[in-house]
Amino acid sequence: MLDSITFYFFAGVAVLSAALMVTRHNAVHSAVLLVTTLLATAGIFLQLRAEFIFITQIILYVGGIMVLFIFVIMLVRLDVALHHIRFRLQRWVALFVALALGVEITVVFLFARRLPGQGLLIQEPAPADKLPPNTEELARSLFSSYLLPFEIASVLLLVAMVGAVVMAKKRIDQ
């Protein structure tokens, strides 16, 4: 009862603010709505009792939005962006992508049950008091079964960071 109320609340907020986000003209308003969407998604994670994913979502994504704000404020001249720059083709591309995604999701949901043994995995939720603490579980699986992909991903991020610093530095030195 309470679970479904919280789920529909957060899902509704997420969908509504996502829709508003793409329709606003002002980039800062869009960014605020993006934060709202991400927070609502975090709420759904929490409702699924994945508290570590919840806080990671808040720290990483919402923290990332702060930096996005700075880019919006410093790089985009809002008044110019509002009146002059319009990427006309965007509308058709977006429509096509949205349609493709919609068809894909419909197909998955309609035909998933008919495929024997390969359908959507629907599991009964575990009782809340019997769940293992998922920070520890996540750490265990990341550092045992998925150690190699984890390390490769972190090296990749490190390379990207060093690359960004080198590129910025080259421009400063010149």
Place this chain on the structure above:
Amino acid sequence: MTLPPSLEAILTFLQNWWVEIVCGVVIVAVVPLIAGYVVLVERKLMADMQARLGPMRVGPHGLLQPIADALKLLIKEDLIPDNADKLIFWLAPVISMVAAMTSMGAIAFGPTFQVARDINIGILFVIGVSSLGLLGIILGGWASNSHYSIIGAIRSTAQLVSYETAAGLAIVGALLLAGTLRIRAIVDAQQQLGVWFIFLTPVAFFIYLVASIAETNRAPFDLPEAESELVAGYMTEYSGFRWALYFLGEYANMIVVGSVATTLFLGGWLRPFPNVHWLDWLDFLPPLIIAAVGVYCVYRAGKQPAEIQIWFMWAVALTCFAVAVIFAVPLFVTSLKFILPGLHGAFWFLLKVSGYIYLFMWLRFTLPRYRFDQLMHLGWYILIPLAIVNVLAIGVAMILESEFSWNRWFAALLTSLFTLGVAAFLVNLYDKRTAAASAPATAAARDPYAG
């Protein structure tokens, strides 16, 4: 009489959660009051350090000043600039305050006093949610449509993004020692080890101290609101109650970082030496300290000029005595012993947080403000490398202790000394860099007429 199912669901919900709801309401109601009095204490301390008296007019020794200030802010005209983005201008201070208040929900003020049930991600929740307050600052700065505001907001973001990394890595140090993110378990770990983590990783505590001052935008890192450069930074255009909300958020944030530092490094709600039994008389300290404050009020009451101030002083003193009795009763009445840890835990916790906030104020009144490039250099060239080295050093110390059965204190001392050596090296390197960077500029390279 049978209740409709929806009402019954609400009733069971209330039955399960009433403690949390009451605690939440208490926090939302009490924190603004505490924040107001923190402001008063700050003004009094500043006055003391500058050989002044500070607020003296409203109530004896200005004790009612915060309430007068709050009333004034409530009835002040609420200005919104013409070209401001009204909705976001309205929203921003609320975000700032809600974030600070929400993060307070996960803090354990005592072994039994906590709004959220002991959540798995305790400390991460506090840090993550309190950093959302930055969103309020940057939105407020942008929505004001003023140059001072936006520069303040951008400075604030740059500062917070830089120092949050250092603070996070310093916290990782303490979390390694505790082995958990749960707030109660962290304090329990310190009780089991018999030592506060500040003595095992003093460097991590120092890094967190510096980074938390920078995160709360306080002097010497108060560049986002540097009054000599930016009027009031991101809150230049705010007035009245919205401004008060920002202010409240800032002070609530101070309480939050103080609580995090207390939990991680200063032993949370534990009294000093919790495991040493011949020091059990320390349990009598809380009522004695509060009673001493009451005695002092009685002593000062005789020196008040007006009669009403004398009465007020007596009222404060009697309140202190009543609270002291409440604290003392569970020490003597065995049937009430079960509330002892909660009550005295909250006392010790708040005492430590006050000490931390006092340190903040002390630094504010004694250190000059940083320049922005100095601030960035301190963060990126010294604190972050130092914090990374410190995490590695703590890991090495823990392995030396568990695998090679070294003495814990010796391992901690050795690795701390190593980290301090790295710090000295980094500072030296930074000095050389700045010396090299400023040397040619002073000689021939600078053209005074270049514009």
